[in-house]
Amino acid sequence: MCISVKIRQSYRICFRDFSMMFFKYLVGFVFVVGSFVSLTSNLMAGEEDERKVRQTAAEADPARTAIAKFKVDFRVALKAPAKTKQLRVWVPLSPSTKNQMVWDRKFHTFPREHQPQFTREPTFGNEFAYFEIDSPDGPLEIRHTFTAEIAQLDWGVDYSKVANTASWPKSFDLFQTPDVRSERAKNYTEIVEQIQSVSDAKSKQFMKAIEWVDENLTYDSTNASLTADPAHGLIHRRGHCSDYHGLCGTFAREIGYPSRVLYGLQMFDKGSPSHCKLEVFMPPYGWVTYDLSETQKLAIKLSKDDKLLPEQRKKNADFIRQRTLNGFRENTWLLVTRGENYPLMPAASSAVSIIRTIYAEADGIPLKEGAAAQEGTWLTMQRVHELGDNSRRFTALKNQ
Known part of the structure; x- marks a missing residue:
């Protein structure tokens, strides 16, 4: 009799524990399923929005006409302050896209040769030629030459x-x-x-x-x-x-x-x-x-x-x-960078809101655009030669 009672009590206790445990797992299961369904719905909605944006954008690409071809000679003259320990220069690089092609890119420095490191910032994907020069002595010229084809765009x-x-x-x-x-x-x-x-x-x-x-x-x-x-x-x-x-x-x-x-x-x-x-x-x-x-x-x-x-x-x-x-973009303008307030690679000493032609700093202090004869300044120069028998009227972009 005692054994029987103990068994029944044990059974009742085990059944009660099992019921409570089952209820807890059931609630947890419902929560997980609900969260999964909600997450899946949000992801599907986001993917659907993105799909619609991609599809609609693809249906209305601009007309590409009047292809122009140029040989470009772009130069930067800089003069770091006396006793500068390190001069750092970022020169943005124009990308090749479906609307423009850039090739035959070369860099030269004068009076001494310095080789750049090619980098890409993570926010917008802008690319740069980065120069790091220890103990610069006197003025420096950086020369960037390339060939470009650019399409006129009409949306x-x-x-x-x-x-x-x-x-x-x-x-x-x-x-x-x-x-x-x-x-x-x-x-x-x-x-x-x-x-x-x-x-x-x-x-x-x-x-x-x-x-x-x-x-x-x-x-x-x-x-x-x-x-x-x-x-x-x-x-x-x-x-x-x-x-x-x-x-x-x-x-x-x-x-x-x-x-x-x-x-x-x-x-x-x-x-x-x-x-x-x-x-x-x-x-x-x-x-x-x-x-x-x-x-x-x-x-x-x-x-x-x-x-x-x-x-x-x-x-x-x-x-x-x-x-x-x-919506119009002329074929005498070459895209170089997109966006603002992106981190340079390697990192600059301070935040840079926008880069118009170059960014340079000497021992962490930004150089200013001005007259290159003055210490702590830089300036740019550019010469462009149009190529082709029928200038600004080519039929197709290079490699397309």
Whole structure:
């Protein structure tokens, strides 16, 4: 009898423990399954968003016309301060893409030979020739020669077809946060609200942003940030190319379109050949290039052409502005870098917001663009020779 009771009690205890354990595992199993389903759903939704973005972008590639071919001789003259222990120089390298091809790249230094290390920064994938020179004595010249073919790009954007995308794949996070520097301008929020009030359609808001920049900024290379600072344009209502595009780029992000600043070289004989443009992702057209500062300068020039009647002047200026609005990149501009605030490789001594042509530092102190005869400065020079019997009118890109 005692044995029987013990067995029943033991059975009841074991059954109770088993029931509690089963309940705990059941709850845990439901939680895990629910989390897995939620995670899977989120991943599938993200993949679906990314698939849609990729597919729509692929359907509307720009027309590539008027291929130009150039032989480029780009030079940098630097002079580190006396008794510098180490001079470091980063020279950005223009990439080969489906819209441009670069080859036959060579580097030479004078008066002494120094070999570069080729590096790539991790954020945007920009590439550099990196020079590290111990105990530099006197001025240094770095010569970079290469051949390039560049296609003219025409997107033909129809803004009635641009999607009001509510969410973007995670890969676009880098291009969606408005530049915090804009908050230094007291009227920034007011202007953004003014732009967004024109329509519920984001594409029309972006058209208004382009119009606002064109109507309110004046090109001025002396009163400029040189760092794509959106606050500079808002505060001073003046600036150079990067101020125009830094401001319009942060407007685009406020509206809901990813954006990024581009820097490249103009294919002309110039002392300072760098020039900035803006890229905005406009589904289904993908990344579309805009150049607001050069468009404004050219439109003003055409509107003052004394050789034309007033009606024709206006017609030409309107055409140039519309061409830019439709998405246009000329074949005399070579893309070099994308983005801002990326870490150089090897790491620089301090943060670098943007690189226009080169970045250099002596014992951790940045050199300034100026006259190379002065210590602690650098300057650039470029000579370009157009190649081919029918300059700027080739039928296909090299290797395509």
